[in-house]
Amino acid sequence: MRTVVFAAMAVLMPYAASAHDGMAVKDAYARGANPKSGAAFMLLENHRKVDCTLQDVASDAAERVLLHTSEETDGIMKMQSVEGITIPAEGEYLMQRGGDHVMMMGLKAPLEDGQTVKLTLDFGDCGTEEVEVPVDNQRDAGHAGHGDADMKDEHADH
Ligand SMILES: [Cu+2]
Structure with missing residues (x-):
């Protein structure tokens, strides 16, 4: 039994x-x-034990x-x-509408x-990260990160 547990841990731990x-x-x-212009929004999760600062964005x-x-x-x-934009050690930072965002000016093509x-x-x-960000012009500003289930719950409360 013990052998099985250790084998499973060995597989899981690198991940x-x-x-x-x-x-x-x-x-x-x-x-x-x-x-000609647009913006990007995202949740940044810092898994490091040090503060990390987003200093620049290129596209x-x-x-x-x-x-x-x-x-x-x-x-x-x-x-x-x-x-x-500083993301605290082992913390997160939400770039959202009405707050911090990545601004794109002089778009080569409309989003x-x-x-x-x-x-x-x-x-x-803290290094660089490359991300593929989907364009979603229909996105509701007030419900970032919440799906339909959350919205149904809200309606049930009233
Ligand atoms: Cu802007």
């Missing part, structure tokens, strides 16, 4: 080690604001790719560049549903 190493990019999507899809944040000033939503945008995320000392 577990790699799954907890580095940065996980989850639930990413991109959408067009207009034919062939647009002439300029920037890290932006949105801030409401006097009731007007304005976007501005940010130097970096259309079903396409993907390739982004290279530069975390400095």
Whole structure:
């Protein structure tokens, strides 16, 4: 019996080690604001034991790719560049509508549903991650990360 358990652990452990190493990019999507510019949003999970900072983003899809944040000033939503986005050690950070996002300006082609945008995320000392981000122009801003099941639950409460 004991032999079986150890054999199973030997198989599982290499996978577990790699799954907890580095940065996980989850639930990413991109959408067009207009034919020339768009934004990408995602959940960043830092599996390292040190803080990691997203410093730069590159993509062939647009002439300029920037890290932006949105801030409401006097009731007007304005976007501005940010130097970096820090994901705490073993923590997560949500880049979402109305907040921090990857800004794509000078799109070579309008973002259309079903396409993907390739982004290279530069975390400095924490390395780089390449992600294929699906375009979803229909995505509802308020329900990031939640599926239909969550929405049904909400309705049941009323
Ligand atoms: Cu922006």
